[in-house]
Amino acid sequence: MEYKQIATYDNYLLANMTLGMLQENEIDCHLKDEYIVTVDPLLNPAVGGIKLMVSAHDFPAAGVLITEAENEYLKEIPCPFCKSCSLVVEEKTDRPDSFWGRMKNLVAYGQEELHQKYYRCQGCGGKVDEIPSSL
Template sequence: MSQTFVTIARFPYSTEAEIIKGRLESDGIQVFLKDNITIDTDPLVSQAIGGIKLKVLAKDEDKAREILASIQAYSVNDDGEPISCPNCGKHRIELYSTITNFKSLVSFIIGFISGTLPFSTRYQYKCEDCHTEFPIKT
């Protein structure tokens, strides 16, 4: 059982997977990346094959998951301090883009048809604990 690898995370590209691999290996956890060479060769197949699988030995799974949870990236302000949710006060805040008005919808459609990036994108924060959405303060 101790020589069996289990998947603890998946990544669309190898850059983040390599960083996490290095972090886990620095704590003495043996790590194996599956499908990283395939995706590095042709990044467009990442979605089709389920991304890069980060695998660790079954005996190290709990420790590896604990390390992964401790380095989860959440939003911070300009001073590097975690952003607090205005509703619950917790710090598990994610930044995401949204289409909320006619201008951003038209921008998305034009960008989709022409294959370019949208020129009008609106961003908001969302709390992972209470699911409150709130705007970025400017």
């Protein structure tokens, strides 16, 4: 069975919550590098966070579930700047055109493409890197 990385997490709790949610929906998935991050958070940037791996077969369904769950969760989270509950997910993929650009990412991060994920407040336009944890 082939597995693909669907998301990365700096936050151990969030990674496990998402994993549990997917497993409840009978998605075949697991966490990778969880152990390293948990033992030593300082190593986190080096390994690129906790990786959520989903079987290629369940990948599209998992993507839908994650987005739904996240948007649901975001409705409850006030913006750290203006306190309005209007955060939305924004994603950016950096895939360099040049061979050397991709090689650089591969060497530095272990993958050719860099996915960036953050949250944007529709109220004040502020950018939030990580969901303010209310767990």
